[in-house]
Amino acid sequence: MESTQRVLSLLVLCFLMGTMLVSGQSATNVRATYHNYNPQNINWDYNKASVYCATWDANQPLSWRKKYAWTAFCGPVGPRGRDSCGKCLT
Numbered sequence: 149m150e151s152t153q154r155v156l157s158l159l160v161l162c163f164l165m166g167t168m169l170v171s172g173q174s175a176t177n178v179r180a181t182y183h184n185y186n187p188q189n190i191n192w193d194y195n196k197a198s199v200y201c202a203t204w205d206a207n208q209p210l211s212w213r214k215k216y217a218w219t220a221f222c223g224p225v226g227p228r229g230r231d232s233c234g235k236c237l238t
Contacts, residue, residue: 187213204230 185197192213194202205213 201230 185199187193187197190196192210194206194213
């Protein structure tokens with residue numbers, strides 16, 4: 149019986165810790181956009197695609213543009229505008 153209580157307590161603890169981790173990864177007032185500009189068809193030309201980060205990153209080397217594509221995060225905290233360009237969203 150004592151063994152069953154320990155297992156149950158451990159499961160409850162794991163559940164609570166998992167819940168806290170998930171809730172720590174949320175945000176409100178977040179603006180997310182998706183821009184499928186088919187980069188391979190236009191040689192990763194940010195200006196031709198009119199992507200947000202083109203203002204700052206259009207002149208980056210082709211290898212850089214292929215690596216980062218167009219990613220930006222616009223949220224209530226963290227980098228905004230230019231500082232959000234080239235950030236990976238995972």
